[in-house]
Amino acid sequence: MTAIPPSAKAPGDVVLDFAQVCAGYGETPVLAGIDLAVRRGQVVTLLGGSGSGKTTLLRTATGQLRPLAGTARVFGQDLATASQTQLTAVRQRMGVLFQQGALFTDLDVFENVAFPLREHTRMGEAEIRETVLDKLHAVGLRGAAALRTSEISGGMARRVALARAVALNPELVLYDEPFAGLDPISMGVTAQLIRHLADHLGCASLLITHDVRESFAITDYAYLVGQGELKAQGTPAELEASADPYVHQFLHGEPDGPVAFHYPETPAFEAWLARETRRAPARKEGR
Ligand SMILES: Nc1ncnc2c1ncn2[C@@H]1O[C@H](COP(=O)(O)OP(=O)(O)OP(=O)(O)O)[C@@H](O)[C@H]1O
Numbered sequence: 001m002t003a004i005p006p007s008a009k010a011p012g013d014v015v016l017d018f019a020q021v022c023a024g025y026g027e028t029p030v031l032a033g034i035d036l037a038v039r040r041g042q043v044v045t046l047l048g049g050s051g052s053g054k055t056t057l058l059r060t061a062t063g064q065l066r067p068l069a070g071t072a073r074v075f076g077q078d079l080a081t082a083s084q085t086q087l088t089a090v091r092q093r094m095g096v097l098f099q100q101g102a103l104f105t106d107l108d109v110f111e112n113v114a115f116p117l118r119e120h121t122r123m124g125e126a127e128i129r130e131t132v133l134d135k136l137h138a139v140g141l142r143g144a145a146a147l148r149t150s151e152i153s154g155g156m157a158r159r160v161a162l163a164r165a166v167a168l169n170p171e172l173v174l175y176d177e178p179f180a181g182l183d184p185i186s187m188g189v190t191a192q193l194i195r196h197l198a199d200h201l202g203c204a205s206l207l208i209t210h211d212v213r214e215s216f217a218i219t220d221y222a223y224l225v226g227q228g229e230l231k232a233q234g235t236p237a238e239l240e241a242s243a244d245p246y247v248h249q250f251l252h253g254e255p256d257g258p259v260a261f262h263y264p265e266t267p268a269f270e271a272w273l274a275r276e277t278r279r280a281p282a283r284k285e286g287r
Contacts, residue, residue, distance in 0.1 A: 043195060044205065045207045054209075062174065113164045138163065139193055166197055176208050
């Protein structure tokens with residue numbers, strides 16, 4: 001693991017703070033010993049291969065999954081011990097752009113962005129109109145306000161979802177694979193938009209992706225996870241200069257090296273295979 005001290009860049013207060021977090025499903029940890037911090041105004045990237053546990057960490061940050069061990073704090077609130085009311089209060093200060101960025105198909109673009117304002121504030125119509133148009137302007141889609149969701153492209157839909165995610169001026173925005181399925185220009189535009197929103201709103205941003213190029217163009221600090229642990233951390237320049245073979249292979253997309261391609265064959269898989277192998281002749285006889 002590359003030994004680089006955390007918080008190489010510290011522009012503001014810590015908004016999200018993981019200390020030795022172990023995250024996973026049921027009793028099974030996907031990632032263990034995760035130390036991670038995101039500060040106000042910072043764009044932090046969490047990199048990792050397919051299935052490395054990035055979404056699992058995001059679910060832990062939203063309180064959807066409780067940490068199996070360690071401490072996960074958002075706005076100083078310990079998520080492991082938070083009541084439902086406290087979790088709701090934390091989530092109201094947080095915007096999440098989900099991988100699918102699902103919009104409500106029965107609402108037009110304007111109403112999609114207005115939705116959280118109508119749900120969580122007492123704003124009047126004039127203030128809602130002004131806020132929604134301002135957020136749509138920030139993502140370059142003010143002129144698309146009246147369009148139905150069936151009339152916009154996939155890339156535009158992602159930007160509308162982004163405008164909706166920041167409608168309540170969140171202090172923390174979590175992005176789950178914001179570049180997935182976008183063409184190179186839309187990717188670049190989305191990346192600049194994430195940076196712009198972080199600078200403009202002063203929010204803390206955690207970007208979950210396996211796209212090194214796009215994320216490094218806008219990132220202050222990055223973490224690389226793999227093989228169930230934190231493999232490396234640092235500024236993009238520090239990671240690019242790393243001699244660690246795992247970091248080097250991941251950053252350069254090389255097919256050979258320590259980054260595993262195969263999903264591990266667990267004892268549960270071996271037991272399933274033994275059962276299937278025993279059943280196969282019986283199936284044949286039964287024919
Ligand atoms: N609901 C679930 N229950 C049990 N295991 C799960 C669940 N969701 C994901 N996993 C497992 O957790 C591991 C990490 O998955 P996760 O979705 O966090 O990875 P990821 O890094 O986000 O992957 P990708 O980049 O492919 O989206 C995988 O081995 C996956 O099989």
